[in-house]
Amino acid sequence: MQTxxxxxxxxxxxxxxxxxxxxxxxxxxxPAALKAGFRHIDTAQIYRxxxxxxxxxxxxxxxxxxxxxxxxxxxDNYPARAFAASVDESLKKLRTDYIDxxxxxxPNNHVPLAEQIGALNDVxxxxxVRHIGxxxxxxxxxAQAVALSDLPLVTNQVECHPYxxxxxxxxxxxxTGIAVTAYCGMAIGRVLSEPLLAKLAARHSRSIAQIxxxxxxxxxxxxxxxxxxxxxxxAENLAVFDFELSAEEMKVxxxxxxxxxxxxxxxxxxxxxxx
Numbered sequence: 246m247q248t249x250x251x252x253x254x255x256x257x258x259x260x261x262x263x264x265x266x267x268x269x270x271x272x273x274x275x276p277a278a279l280k281a282g283f284r285h286i287d288t289a290q291i292y293r294x295x296x297x298x299x300x301x302x303x304x305x306x307x308x309x310x311x312x313x314x315x316x317x318x319x320x321d322n323y324p325a326r327a328f329a330a331s332v333d334e335s336l337k338k339l340r341t342d343y344i345d346x347x348x349x350x351x352p353n354n355h356v357p358l359a360e361q362i363g364a365l366n367d368v369x370x371x372x373x374v375r376h377i378g379x380x381x382x383x384x385x386x387x388a389q390a391v392a393l394s395d396l397p398l399v400t401n402q403v404e405c406h407p408y409x410x411x412x413x414x415x416x417x418x419x420x421t422g423i424a425v426t427a428y429c430g431m432a433i434g435r436v437l438s439e440p441l442l443a444k445l446a447a448r449h450s451r452s453i454a455q456i457x458x459x460x461x462x463x464x465x466x467x468x469x470x471x472x473x474x475x476x477x478x479x480a481e482n483l484a485v486f487d488f489e490l491s492a493e494e495m496k497v498x499x500x501x502x503x504x505x506x507x508x509x510x511x512x513x514x515x516x517x518x519x520x
Contacts, residue, residue, distance in 0.1 A: 252376070252399050252422065254375070254399045259469055259482070260426070265472075266294055267294070271294050273476070274473070274474060279307060280305075283483065284312055285312075286312065289316055289319070290317060295339050313345045315426075316347060317349070317350035317402075319331070319350055320514070323356040343373055343374065346374075346400070347378075348400070358393060366394060366395050377398055377399065378398045378400040378402070379402075381509075384413060398423055401425055404428060405428070406436065407502065411425075413519045415466075418466065424467070425468070431457060445490070456498075458471060459490055460495060
């Protein structure tokens with residue numbers, strides 16, 4: 246497993262995403278994912294499956310230090326009076342005394358950003374969190390968050406797939422020294438019927454999912470989250486570190502981007518996205 250190294254954090258370049266997964270799927274898939282070789286697990290308070298993450302990690306027999314756990318604080322918990330208590334609750338559910346990476350899940354303009362970032366810094370100083378970052382921030386909010394933080398932010402987790410042009414945000418993150426964590430990489434399955442990707446998959450004797458994951462992690466400073474409820478896909482999704490796409494192949498995948506291709510855009514949560 247390759248890592249993305251940023252501000253002292255060594256983040257496995259491929260993570261196992263758990264969005265939308267209930268208890269039955271978690272108890273079936275997470276042990277299988279760990280057995281297959283995944284060492285980065287992504288969850289969130291709002292996913293309501295932190296408890297299953299903790300249960301499966303504890304039962305895995307794998308040393309806690311070998312597993313990188315990311316979770317996210319929900320916006321209702323951003324006020325300073327609630328933030329620390331919510332992190333303690335996450336720690337309890339995760340059955341651990343530290344979180345590797347803690348993110349602000351979505352922007353929340355009802356709480357001053359300085360207060361949110363201050364709370365992130367505070368939980369690092371207590372030793373409960375190793376690294377911090379944000380999620381679903383546009384370029385302006387990302388820059389503000391970096392400027393407000395005494396401690397380095399290591400990532401901005403955002404939607405990223407071949408149909409969505411995120412080049413402006415990725416370039417801004419690179420200039421700032423922040424990694425980008427990509428979710429929704431398969432565009433909720435849309436990529437699986439893309440002729441161009443099918444052609445590239447055949448050329449490399451790989452699956453379309455492998456081509457997309459490779460395209461993501463081959464970009465500088467990008468971490469990709471892989472989500473599946475099929476055990477047969479786990480080893481396949483991990484097998485993306487032993488081949489490369491050419492510069493031309495990377496370019497033609499980028500050229501699949503089209504306007505109005507954003508999938509995750511919840512009213513009341515989403516910021517004004519970069520065009």
